[in-house]
Amino acid sequence: MKGIWGLIITGLSLVGALSTAATEILGSSLFPNERLQLTEGVLSKISVALQNVTISSMFDFGNDPTSRAVANNDASHRCKTIPGELLWPSDKVWNIFDTLLGECLIKTVPLAASCYVDWPEYNTTQCAAVAADWFNSDLHMEDPASIMLPLYQGRSCLPSPYNYTADCTQGGYPTYAANVSTVAQIQLAVNFARNLNLRLVVKNTGHDFNGKASGKDALTIWTHYLKDKEYYPEFKATNGYVGPAIKFGSGIQVFEAYEFAKSVGHSVVGGEAVTVGLGGGYTAGGGHSPLSSMYGLASDQVLAMQVILANGHFITASSTENPDIFWMLRGGGGSTIGVVTSLTVKALPKLETTTVTFNFTVKDTPGPDAFWSAVEAYLDNFETFVDAGTYGYYYIGASSVESGTDYAGSTDYYFRMESFVAPNMSVTETKTLLAPWFNALDNLNVSFTPWYNHADNFHDAWVEAFPQEYVGADVVKTASRLLPRSVFQSDDLRNQTFEAFKDAIIRGLFIAGFHISGTGIAVEPPTDSAVLPAWRDAITHVILGSEWNFTSSWDTIKSSSLFVTEWMDVLREIAPDSGAYMSEADLLEPNLQEAFYGTNYPRLYALKQKYDPTGLFFALTAVGAEDWEVQTVDPLPYSWNNNGRLCPKSS
Template sequence: MKISWRAVTAASATLSAASAQDASGITASLTPAATTVVAASTSTASAPPLFPLEAVQLTDGVLANVTAAIQNETISSLFTFGNTVSNETVSKRGTHSCKLLPGDLLWPINLVWDIFDLLLGGRLIKTAPLAASCYPAWPEYDAATCAAVTSEWLTSNLHMGDPTSIMLPLFVGRSCMPPGFNYTDTCEMGGYPSYAVNVSNVAQIQLAVNFARNLNLRLVVKNTGHDFNGKAAGKGALTIWTHWLKGKAYYPNFKAANGYVGPAIKFGSGIQVFEANEFAKSVGATVVGGEAVTVGLGGGYTAGGGHSPLSSLYGLAADQVLAMEVVLADGSFITATSTQNADVFWMLRGGGGSTIGVVTSLTVKAHPKLPTTTVTFNFTVADTPGPDAFWAAYESYLDNFATFVDAGTYGYFFLGASEFEIGTDYAGSPYYYFRMESFVAPNMTIDQTKELLAPWFNTLDSLNVKYTPWYNYADNYYDAWVVAFPQEYVGTDVVKTASRLMPRSVFQDDDLRNQTFVALKNGVAQDGLFVAGFHISGTGIAVAPPTDNAVLPAWRDALAHIIVGAEWNTTSSWETIYDLSLYVTSWMDVLREIAPDSGAYMSEADLIEPNLQEAFYGTNYPRLYALKQKYDPTGLFFALTAVGAEDWEVQVTDPLPYSWNNNGRLCPVSS
């Protein structure tokens, strides 16, 4: 149906002017718009049964009841399905228009939002920034709440458990943070969404998708908000919050469409890594998930490829997926496998999140119970005879990357110059430190891990480096992992990063390996940067990687994922942020030149990465873009750096170039 926006406005005004009795009569006749689809709750030949929440769906029959209850076709049409995959409705970029913002003439009036909330079963949240409780101008102002929020501001759980907060507030415009963290003394909505749907079933997701598409609202999806580029943010947007989709089911003998036969686990998309690992342990299995405990398994993590402490053994998170359930941009609900909706299945395993739909669950391989050893240690320049010995100790780590990866292990390390061993204080700081956050050796005992580490540690000993490794062994992966990876610090707006995947050829070539070492050494010792790095591969030694997903090809030959970053202060100006952002992007050219045919991990990459389509998606991008146009021709789903993002621009209101954060109107790229 083609919607007349003037008719929507007129109808909304009519409803708004109606008597209280008439309005209450309309709303009183509405019930949650959903039905339990029994037939759909049975399993297909290649996917497990739907979770109960997935059997609760929006149908044409339900929408007919909505129309009858509202008795205003223009209003009821706001919730209807689209037909975005039919040839005649495929639209071109030129037909797109700017997404609505609060205050626009066509922005829905309160009564329309009320009707939407009733159809959702009361799951709509009119949002406020998490730190609004600290500012008297906000209705949420409360000193006790502010104190609690401030004390927990740097912890992941606080932001993961809020419907709109994200881990890096730089991408909402630094608009509202607690005193002491905020660069101003004010609180504004900035790039935070205006409304959120706290979804508990598929029907609510379908309603939200249809409502946003039909009204031309900006739509974002938030699972946890754990993303380096703020993809779960959007000024004035409607958020679909999948955080509480927590279903779990174990299938000891699952037969997948791709030929896999063996144990599998189906997870709701709101399951976080710690929950996935706990459940896998409870059934005597192991699953591939991120190192950080709060990462959402079924969100942008798996969609973007998803690296893991188990990747050098079993591959990436996207490689594990056997089936998934998805709400597409037209509001339809589908199952995707290698034989059913196979193009969607291909795209959503490595092609990035916020592209063509909302994943409600995914079924993944369950690997055997895995004895695991982790090792944690650090040393500073003060623990060595001097800077030369410190850097030689670090260089010896790079010399062993191939050996470590080929043994199926993973290392997560930090390198910088700071008395506090966090980041780098300033260019020229002499307080060098190396911190092995955790060296993970799956399927190895402590003695086997020591044997693997011996060549590196022998070099450290010969250099008179003082270090005290802490070995932790468990007969299962979860118990070893949980002590090695504490909850990460988030919530700051003082860092800009860029990254590069470094291939095997770099570490096999003495000259290229030395160039990489010199670049990272100079980045810390001379340029004021810090390094967060991983020895890792996207090709696990225990399995062959699939050939039917959209994972960036550069992952398959990687031996390292290297992140470099610059820092500023909470009170720094936008000019400082602008200058340092460009500096980090430019600095990364040295690694791009060393590994010109590689790429970057999209979930932990530079927002302004040059040639980002090639860097994040490689040769897959033309097909990904074509599928984006097929399944989401109106551009309902958008995120900075996502597939198709080049067709849009965030007209940032901060003193930054367009599309440097989400604090601005989303419009088609200016012609």
């Protein structure tokens, strides 16, 4: 390549510069892509080739006292650099960055740009394909910038008929994305963003309830294709664990993890949804699973992980090596202090598993009283079900199509058991466990037809019971609460909870809930974990939601959002000492740090300041987020989505 500021850098790329250095990186436990690391030696080669100290210093590590990088110690007190500003990289600098990356830098455009005539990507055929596939998870997770809940990137570019406006703007979509495949590329991107004070976003799949993988004017590190995996029949962890383990690249998704675990005769803890990325914010935030009542949370399974920190250095974190980072990244949330490239987790026994799916509506009962009594009978059995190691994922609402709630006062009540999961149980054992509840339904003359699905391994039972979910809509706002065992051991509090469920539906909301424990019956939870302590006492995770139309105004969204937050005070009062699961929670949660992190927050915040003093890593609701604000360009209060400049919080 020639012509970039008069420089001749033919053959210069990160891959080329690494050709010699890579052989110096040892460690059989590292994946091949993790052995390709950025080093001071590699940076020296780049500096010599570029012959421009100003540009080469943009890639320096964060702890280099001689660096002449643009960033300085005051970066935490300045707004992130945006296009048009003096410090925003020129096209020539972006080209150099792309060359060093090995030409994996993507200039992103909104996924639906092909539907808008004023975009160069306008193409009616492509637009039709995008619109037809808009609610398919695959469409969004295979795009470097799109997220699965576009409300949180500003509803800025949606295809018809899902668009509330006739315009398409970049909105909260990042400006550039690095489609990384090696540790060195991630290190280079981290250093570049930190030194130039750019907003940095990390995206795996974009499956996040608060849109953490979006950010206006940002550079995205796209980890989706870090797909390596390796099985260890006997792994000796530094915490004393000795047994089978599996190492996964952070781009591995739940369905891939489950498939691989089955292939080697094991199970692993992962999410319910097909598209969840195992090594991203899911595990970092705790990660609940259909296997949690048996084996605990996803973060409990982690034995070691590889991480690139905000200073650009690549480390291993375990119970003895960088133990504070290991503690933080197991429950302290994603987008906080680093980019995880891989994690080694426990390989659990092969588990025969039974799942049960069924539904009933008010029309399948003698009337509303019988319907609600049937729901109440389920709550009465929460403790029993959790103590047997099972998991239930259910919906309650009022709609003729059995989805959401149509309007306040609707009496088209429905209960839908997406799946009752009974690990390590036969169909007969599962029927015995369910008998008290099902007998109650029979006595209430509720008509329902349970479908029992059984396999000799968890994967095969799960894949039948959990089809891929719809995404891509911007018409829902949710809040959540974990309710502890004590609520269901008290007749009064259990009755208050049941009455709250009824009230929510009557007032036009819907419930997506789980009976689940964060303390598995087959194991003891680890003590060196930043998981919200409320998870250890919880036996249900309750999500509450409100809906509107695709064409609804921002005023409607604002009022609906506030209503959801305010209504959740009912459950907060029932369980005042509990909290909320950060990955499926309310962006507007009151006392957010206490609700999402509990007593761990002071230590988490201190570690954030230690390892990321300039605030390179940011996400709404993440540790340290209270120091920043997204100055939204939509008619919403600051930090209600990611469509705005990121700045230190106004005094």
